[in-house]
Amino acid sequence: MRQKISIFSYLSNDLPAGLVVFLVALPLCLGIALASGAPLFSGIIAGIIGGVVVGSLSGSHTSVSGPAAGLTVIVLNSIDELGSFEIFLSAVVLAGALQVFLGILKAGVIGYYFPTSVIKGMLAGIGIILIIKQIPYAFGVNESQDLAQYIPFVNDIGAVMDLRNLTKEFDIGAIIITSASIFILFLWEKSFIKKSKILKTIPAPLIVVVMGVGINKFFKYFVPKLYLDIEDKVVLPQVSSFEGFINLFTFPDFSQIGNSDLWLAAFTIGIIASLETLLSLEAADKIDPFKRISPPNKELLAQGIGNMANGLIGGLPVTAVIVRSSANVSSGARTKFSAIFHGILLFGSVMLIPGILNLIPVACLAAILLQVGYKLAKISLFKTQAKLGWDQFLPFLITIIGIVVFDLLIGIGLGMGVAIVYILLRNLQNSHLMESGFKESGDSIKITLSEEVSFLNKGALIKTLEEIPDGKHVIIDGSKSKIIDYDVLEVIENFKTNAPNRNIEVDTIKIKSIKTSSLH
Structure with a gap:
């Protein structure tokens, strides 16, 4: 019997890994909340819940959960359409309940039914929107300068075109910090950085944040005109006690429970969060040096409970996130305690150093998200x-x-529609319906059906039978078929009925006969 390993068995590995993940996650939690149009504190709450709650319940040893860039577009549009963050939180609770239901139904295989092309298109589309929505922040346009007119909160092409007006209203200090941040982020992707034993252990987002604070402090004392004041920096509430921390929670408003838009938002969040989680879970297992397999249904349950908790106390929806998971694995994590520890550190950062966090320029977070969008x-x-x-x-x-x-x-639906059309066309054009094609011997033609013949093969079979010359002897062999759909049996029966008109003799082998009366 295999001995169960305690999550406390590898603290010497998991504690340093958890620290690295925390340093990666902190700016991402803030940045994703910013991109989602939600309170920055909601990103921190989501990070804590993703680490402590989801991390504790998950069956994965390496996966790390938190607010995800892939959900920013949904969150941003949902908050705008539902009218308030509190109503949106009720959608998060319902989305979490949907994930729990999917886990109970053992629907962890849902990710297998989405074509890779559509999934990659979904992530690329999210990346493009993420870039568009971060441009104003990168230019230093803040709330006091009517930020809303520069950010298309819904997919509005006219609003995107209005971004050109940023040339009239921008902040040089923010542009300098954004540019320096982007330079560091892409510099850290270079091979000589990855080969350095010291530099590769330092997360690029952490360097960006520290550098941004340093540059802004330099502006304050030496170039005051470029200094970014409070409206251009992170604003987290100061917490002096645990009770004060609890008082910062935002609670859901279920007054719109009958609103169809609320249910649509919940369904969208639940399905997309589940899909992103399952994809990230699979990716995390692939990079796990011990090649452990994570149970997908247990992960859906964990994510669902985590999202219900987030919705109840004011956090953004979470998913398993490959950026944090890969940082976790590369830092030597052995068990899920590293994910839990990173959540504990996020909690500690809000309790102990909110003043330091509030020094971070928003332009730094915009740069981090611009790179995330570019990678997608x-x-x-x-x-x-x-x-x-x-x-x-x-x-x-x-x-x-x-x-x-x-x-x-709509984008996913259109992509799936096109993918399905290609599947149907492929079934119509190729001959995989035939196990060995035509076997001609004189006037005889033998058609051997494949092991499983579904309605998707109906078009191919009709086309094949129509092309058979008149006067032939046709043998349709179903001896190797385990499943033949009724649609296909109907095609064969119709062919047999009309065959005498073409002087065709038809014999079938192990093909169930259906009553011709049922065809009319």
């Missing part, structure tokens, strides 16, 4: 998809266009 929508990704052929590239492209022009669900 790299030009190389478009090139790779194009090389795979139109059956992969077109669903990918249509998904992106649908998400950017309309919204996430």
